[in-house]
Amino acid sequence: MKNKIVRIKDIAEKAEVSKGTVDRVLHNRGRVSEEARERVLKIIQEMNYEPNLIARTLKSNKVYHIAAIIPDPLIDPYWEAPKSGLEKAEKELRHYGISVTPFIFNPYNVDSFLKKAKEATQSEPDGILLAPVFYREVLSFFDQWNVKRIPFVLFNTQIPDAAPLSYIGQDSYQSGYLVAKLLTFGLPEPCTFLVAHINEDIPNSAHLIKKEEGFRNYFVDKKLEDKYKVVRLELGNPDSGLFTEQLNKVRQQHPDLKAIFVTNSKAYEIAFYLEKHRIDNIKLIGYDLLPKNLYYLENSIINFLINQNPKGQGYWGIQQLTDFLVFKKEIQPIKYLPLDIITQENLSYYVDNEA
Amino acid sequence: MKNKIVRIKDIAEKAEVSKGTVDRVLHNRGRVSEEARERVLKIIQEMNYEPNLIARTLKSNKVYHIAAIIPDPLIDPYWEAPKSGLEKAEKELRHYGISVTPFIFNPYNVDSFLKKAKEATQSEPDGILLAPVFYREVLSFFDQWNVKRIPFVLFNTQIPDAAPLSYIGQDSYQSGYLVAKLLTFGLPEPCTFLVAHINEDIPNSAHLIKKEEGFRNYFVDKKLEDKYKVVRLELGNPDSGLFTEQLNKVRQQHPDLKAIFVTNSKAYEIAFYLEKHRIDNIKLIGYDLLPKNLYYLENSIINFLINQNPKGQGYWGIQQLTDFLVFKKEIQPIKYLPLDIITQENLSYYVDNEA
DNA sequence: GTAAAAAATGTGCTCGTACACATTAATATT
DNA sequence: AATATTAATGTGTACGAGCACATTTTTTAC
Incomplete structure (x- = not known):
């Protein structure tokens, strides 16, 4: 043998x-x-x-410092999952000399981001994992890191001009496309769809625009533009009265509104509205398995969630950096995670069971 | 620190x-x-x-022999994926002393299975990975292996009476349940559904029965029994004329037939029928990302496929045995893989991108 | 032709764990 | 009290790769 x-x-x-x-x-x-x-x-x-990679890493007791620049989960709960993912990866990879230091910023405050990104850079890490929430502000850091030859991995938000070691996340365009497919499958009759962006700085959020683009192009590609109408809404802080007003108005203007597509993880805000007003003839699709979203999914107010696998994004981000730093493997520049379709019936197999 | x-x-x-x-x-x-x-x-x-598991395995140069008793992919192409999954796992785990020997049998021939299972047992492996296609015949082997204290992992088909180290696969009941959800979502009006079992020995295939059970119980649980009618059909060899005849007949008897649920990976056989007869008002859902299924998914004749992640099943099977044999970890007795919903739009992220 | 310099090759230790074997301490036996 | 027996603890080496250092061989310089 x-x-x-x-x-x-x-x-x-x-x-x-x-x-x-x-x-x-x-x-x-x-x-x-x-x-x-x-x-x-x-x-x-x-x-x-x-x-034998095992023996190789056993020898060298070099410690690789990875700086993880991520938003504060206490401010936006979406970021809990990536954090736990990278913590999981760190635990698994400690014996390979991987050490991860989080630099946590406020996702609604540019200065906070600048400060933390600067700190992270000054710590002279061997690699950086970054959620580039602020498009404009992050660009100059890319230059710095390239000069310093610090490899960096992006996740969650794809930045076209950057040349990271790797991007990890979903194909935003395609995920919007998928949502359109699901909604038209469930609504064979002509009607109106609403694309809702909740509490986001849209011009600075390329990935949300991409989602809407994918969504709209589905109707173009399938020649369904006459059958379905798509309207959009930028909603502000859900706690304000304006939020409810905006929704009331759109419903009034479009009585045949049959579905709402929420482009970020805040579908639960719309679900709350629908539940409160006892509306059960509007389908709702959003992103991510946050507890609040799951609650409304269980109650059939949210019909589908697209799982962006945020935990996996953190996990694979650290994994990619480790493959590069420790194992000197070739890294694929884009690692698209699957567009998981989640519904009441298959939910349990995705919650805390991944990567 | x-x-x-x-x-x-x-x-x-x-x-x-x-x-x-x-x-x-x-x-x-x-x-x-x-x-x-x-x-x-x-x-x-x-x-x-x-x-430090790394250092631990480095020390002991013991080789663990795993026997993989699986059906012949040349006879049923479904089994290619598990085979490639376990090969992938073997490659990754070679340096931990894992060696996998396949014992390949004909899934339509009991004697062939008995012969190979016997051979595998006689090779005195340290662990066994098995696709227990033949329910009755496999039971006596379980006894033998328990006596010999050879740990075995089952995949693909769950066997209630067995006490394997681990079962890897899907929750068949729940997957049927999920299919019912998808179909009722897409077909809000009353109609008839067909559950089709293609070329299978039903009494000996507990997991297919479970799928049907889950499917039917969805209508009971949701109080939709009056709205939707469910009929079943056991179809024989698709190459025979009988196959077409049976389908013709069921369509004639149920003019409001709007969807077909194929319980195994052979949805492409029905798709072929639908395409040939130019029927485009019957939705079709089946299992697994076989090339033929993907072809019809691309052409919108198949609407959804449930991915049973067969490659992952092979992969995780070997992983579980390795965790047990090499790393002495606790093994979870059931490892349910997620019920991935696959459609044209998210397909590419599931093909060859997993585990 | 010999010494010095450079090139080529060989040796031995390290990493963390496991296990065989050696050694010491504590009892039991006469 | 001396020896045998058992229990308790300590020591040393192997695993595979990597790297510093030692040694040998070849080339260069005078």
């Missing part, structure tokens, strides 16, 4: 050199005669040697 | 014993005074020591 695991020692013996020489060939440390080099290289090929 | 990793040596020093003693405490190898035992145990708690 070829089942035997090939070690450096085996190669050394077969090539009639010492393992030191094999090591030099493997890592291009020079000081090897061309003759020996070729012989060793050939044998490595033949026996298709694969280094 | 608590960032320092705790080693056995650290514990030994703090407890003023040698690392040998700590080792004996950790592994209950006896020969330790009660006094020392308690002291060490306390310090292990305090410093919350976690063994």
Whole structure:
């Protein structure tokens, strides 16, 4: 059987050199005669040697510091999941020398972001994981990190101009497209759909625009523009009276409103409104498995949730950086997570059961 | 910082014993005074020591042989995915001493199964991964393996009476339930649904019955029995004329037939029928991302597929056995994989991108 | 031709854990 | 009290890769 695991020692013996020489060939440390080099290289090929990553990391007790620049979960609960994901990854990878330091900023305050990003940069980390909530402000940091050669991984929000080591998240456009499919599947008759952006700085939130774009283009592509009408609404703070007013008005203007698509994780705000006004003929789709969303999903007020797998995003972010720093693997520049469709009936298998 | 990793040596020093003693405490190898035992145990708690699994497996060069008893992918293409999943796992885990030997049987031939299962048993493996296609025949093997103390993991088909180390797969009942939800969501008007079992030995296929049960119970639970009618059909070999005849007949008997639920991975057979007869007012839901199914999903003849994640099943099966054999971890007796809802629009993120 | 410099190759220790073996301390037996 | 027996504890090495350092071989300089 070829089942035997090939070690450096085996190669050394077969090539009639010492393992030191094999090591030099493997890592291009020079000081090897061309003759020996070729012989060793050939044998490595033949026996298709694969280094034992386990033994490798055991040796080097280098600690890799990763700075995780993420929004405060206490301010927006959405960010709890990514945080727990990266904590999980850190726990798993501690023995490989991975150490993660969170730099937590207020997602509604640019200065807070600037401060924390600066702190993170000054800590001279070996890698950075970042949720780039503020599009404009983050760009100059990318330059700094590129100069300093600090690899950085983005998640949640895709930034086209950046050249990160990797982006982890969903294809926003496609997720809007998917939502349109689901709603038209459930509503075969002509009607009106509402795209609701809740409490967001829209011009600075490219991914939300992408979602709306995908949503609208579905109707174009499928030639359904005559059948369905799409309206949009930028809603402010749900606690204000304006919020309710805006919704009342849109319902009045569009009596055939049959579905609402919420582009972020705050579908529960709309659900609260629907429940309060005892409206049960409007379907509702949103994002993410927050407890409040799950509550309304269970009560059939929310019909579907698209799981952005935020925990997985944090988890895979750290994993990607580890693969790069520790294992020196090739990193895929974009890692799209699946667009999970969640409903009452399959919910339990997605809650706390992933990655 | 608590960032320092705790080693056995650290514990030994703090407890003023040698690392040998700590080792004996950790592994209950006896020969330790009660006094020392308690002291060490306390310090292990305090410093919350976690063994370095990396170093652990590096030491022991034991090879664990796992026998994988699975159906032949050449006979039923469904089984390609589990096979590739377990191959992927083997590759990842080779350096932990995991070696997987496939024992491949004909899923339509009991004798072939008996022969291979016997061979696998005689090879005296350290663990067994099994797709228990033949319910009755597999039971005696469970007894044998229990006597020999060979841990076995089941996947794909849940067997209630068995007490495997772990079952990996989906909750069949719930998946039927989910399908009912999707269909009623898309078909708000009263109509008839067909549950189709294609080319299966139904009495011996508990998981297919469970699917139907879940499907039917959805209507009961939601008080929709008056609105929707459910009929069932056991279809034989799709290549025979009978197959088409049966379908024709059921359509004739139920003119308001609006959806078909195929309980296994052969939805493409019905799709072929629907396409051939140019029927586009019957929705179709089935299982698994086989190339043929994907083709019809792309063409909108199949509306949804439930992904049973067969690749993941093979992968996690080997992972579970490795966790048990190599890492001595606690194993969860049931590992339900999520009920992924797949449609044209989110398909690409599930194809070859998992586990 | 010899010594010095450079190139090539070899040796040995480290990482954290597990286990075999060696050693010491505490009882039991005569 | 001396020896045998058992219990308790300590010591040392292996696993595979990586790297510093030691050693050998070849080349260069005079």
